[in-house]
Amino acid sequence: MADAGTLAGLVARLDEGARERQAALEALAFGVADYPQLGAVQDFRRLHARVRSRAQLRETLRPPPADAGPLNSASLTHRALALMRETSPGYLQHFMAYLDALSWLEQLQAGPPAQRRAPRRASTRKSKRGR
Template identity: 55%
Template structure:
């Protein structure tokens, strides 16, 4: 019923077994007192549970019945080919929005930190920096969507670099063999 209290009684019993004399007598007396109180609480809890069962079922029994009904309804909807509809938590949606905002701000700070200082007007890094800055000023919502899209593309690129989505070995060896058979190109001036 009460694990912490039970473990305390158990530890006190082990300690009493290792003592002798007056210390053992005091520990035994305290142990007997704790065990009587624990036994009394167990009896009261048992009476309370039987009274609840007699009154129409326990709270836990009602919860088990409810979960069984929900599971049966979900399984029947799935068997019929319908997607089970689960309620969305409002707190979860708020959390997603906050996380998206924090993530986009973090990515934006990181990209702005990497802006080259001495780059020309057509430098790709500088152009990306400029476009992100303008996007942040004009449409922060679109910036969050854009950064989520870029994040997904980066994730896919990392997956392909780790060997998850690599090409077949046969295709790779075939393309390498073709290059090896090609005649070397002549450079200008040779």
């Protein structure tokens, strides 16, 4: 069983640390709030999102191969995106932004590409098979 004085000291230190962290976070938030968000930046972000989603949509809406079957993933993706574009272009834009974010997260999580091993050198010994 822990000594009551030691446990009380630990709790006091944890409370003090929590207060210091909270004060630091409040000071940081205050510094960020001093700068107003520019309207031009928001307009640019919206424009960039639209242009990027259109470019991605053009890339994904290329016709699938003619010999693709009904369950071909490229064909199904093409049909789904074309239907989204016709019924709800706004939803398609949000969906493409979501897929883009997932793609970036996947790339970040993958880490550096694996290094290939050096090819093995050819053996200088003669094979025993060809006697």
